[in-house]
Amino acid sequence: AVGFARMDDGTEEGKIPTLIIEGTVKDTDGNLIEGAKVEMWHANSLGNYSFFDKSQSDFNLRRTIITDADGHYTALTTMPVGYGCPPEGTTQFVLNKLGRHGNRPSHVHYFVSAPGYRKLTTQFNIEGDQYLWDDFAYATR
Template sequence: MTAKIFDRSETQEFLQVLSGLTNDKGNPRVKEITHRLMSDLFKAIDDLNITPDEYWTAIAWVNEIGASGQAGLISPGLGLDHYLDERLDAIDEELGIQNGTPRTIEGPLYVAGAPVSTGFARLDDGTDTDGHTLIMHGKVYGADGKTLSGATVEVWHCDTRGFYSHFDPTGKQAPFNMRRTIITDDEGCYKFQSIVPKGYGVPPGSPTEQLLSALGRHGQRPAHIHFFISADGHRKLTTQINIAGDPLVNDDFAYATRDGLVPDVIERTDADSIQANNLNGPFAEIVFDVHLTPLVNGVDNQVNLQRKRAAA
């Protein structure tokens, strides 16, 4: 069919009305965004000849995404989270800000309120017997290049089955397993003991998997560890590192892999290293230093206060 009605004056007037642009109530920013998005959707329906069946199939899928709580999962899967990071990078470039440690997506599985310790923390509770011991450590540096004592390092990751505590469908994990907040010591150091996580995939049969399959894509992520790092006078950094050697490091469905975020994994088998870390056998070691950036005119111009995150 070649019928197109987007450019009709009646359609353009209708878009003005439905977006609230013909009244003096409401929120001007919401009106502006709604008008643009609805205009783009109307035009797409015209240009692509989207049928009512296709449209209502999409509406049913949106309902399923909402009912399953997977909006935060399909968002990175469609590249939106990565695109937002790219825009923040471009804004920083315009401001002349150099990010020594790249930002990357948060993901939907953070939980607030993890136990706090200074300098060192044990993340796992020892119940995942399939896990290979991991020692990860580094320093947090400020905008002046000096180490930051008292910086906050929030860290979380999944177990060897790909499940996160608080979101584990088996109910096996205790609250805050593999989640901690570490305050850097006098030398700006943080360190934790845990296990090397595994990658995971989106829930089988889920609306997220259905869309990815329709796009000819998979829903798998490489093994990774999430971080929030913050300190007075600096912008909060949201990032994550991938476990080097994972076959999906460069094929992440969530597009979170970035240069500088795949540190080496060193296998330690010597007695001195094992003893120095109070361990009973070989372990993996990752060193990851973090460089924070300054506030912009006294404000963190990238913090997201509106995002809904799980509480304890």
């Protein structure tokens, strides 16, 4: 999609808040980048990602948006929630031994790429999440 995409498949519509994500892709000199590929994905209201969670439709909450002539993109989606490591998994076992929790704040992942530029991998966290400054993956900066 160029400029805009809806990320969710509608199954949680009306059950959780809507989130509008907008941005503009620029180079380090502030020049707009038309045609940049912005790939975004996030967990659903249960903290699960499509592909891994077979109850979700393919590519639910995963979209690629190509920036428009002004380097702009907009996504309409649902508010993601944070999640924890599987409680019986090996990661949580190790974290328990270290006296640490395995929770992540709610967040949206990003890849941004364009010909002639380095690929950017990043994410943003949702303000107000109780784990915003206590992410077990140390992804909050």
